[in-house]
Amino acid sequence: MEAKAIVNKMYENDAFSQWLGIRILEIRPGYSRLLMTVRADMLNGFDLAHGGITYSLADSALAFASNSQGRQAVSVETSINHLEKLNEGTEIEAEAIEVSLKKTIGFYRIEIKTKEKLVAVFNGTVYRTNTIWE
Numbered sequence: 066m067e068a069k070a071i072v073n074k075m076y077e078n079d080a081f082s083q084w085l086g087i088r089i090l091e092i093r094p095g096y097s098r099l100l101m102t103v104r105a106d107m108l109n110g111f112d113l114a115h116g117g118i119t120y121s122l123a124d125s126a127l128a129f130a131s132n133s134q135g136r137q138a139v140s141v142e143t144s145i146n147h148l149e150k151l152n153e154g155t156e157i158e159a160e161a162i163e164v165s166l167k168k169t170i171g172f173y174r175i176e177i178k179t180k181e182k183l184v185a186v187f188n189g190t191v192y193r194t195n196t197i198w199e
Contacts, residue, residue: 066198068094068133074198075132082125085118089129095163095171097129103155114151122159123175123187130161131171131191135198138171138191149184157184169193 066074072092076082091098101122109115123145131138151157158178165172171193177185 066135068092068135071133071135071198072097072129075129079125081121085121085125087122087125090158092129092133094133094135095130095166097126097133097159097161099126099129099159101157103151103153103157105153108153112153114153114155116145116147119147119151119157119177119185120145120187122157123161123177123185124189126159126161126175127173127187127189127191130163130173130175131189131193132198134166134171134193137194137196137198139194141190141192143187143189145185145187147185149179149182151179151184155179159187167193 069092086101088100103114107118161173161175171191173189175187
């Protein structure tokens with residue numbers, strides 16, 4: 066199954082990514098680029114985007130990029146560094162790039178950006194199962 070078909074199938078069954086309002090901009094093997102807008106119901110007590118919002122966008126980008134290689138992959142370790150605050154109405158883009166791919170392990174770097182600046186950096190390691198996407 067090709068990368069775009071895999072990600073489309075994943076997205077159709079991913080209620081959370083749909084709730085986030087994620088729009089898929091680009092998919093190719095080992096790569097994804099996603100876009101979303103911070104909404105009022107995503108804000109924390111400081112009236113800023115909850116840290117889980119950028120984390121969740123990056124996590125979806127990781128899932129789409131790592132599964133686009135044709136084998137089902139699941140995260141085993143992730144981390145994020147938040148560099149800037151985000152306000153309601155801000156559009157953020159996640160770009161997932163495959164850094165290393167081995168038989169059972171893949172490593173990805175995801176950058177979250179606005180049009181003006183880098184706002185978060187996310188690293189993710191995935192375990193690649195033997196299950197092939199069909």
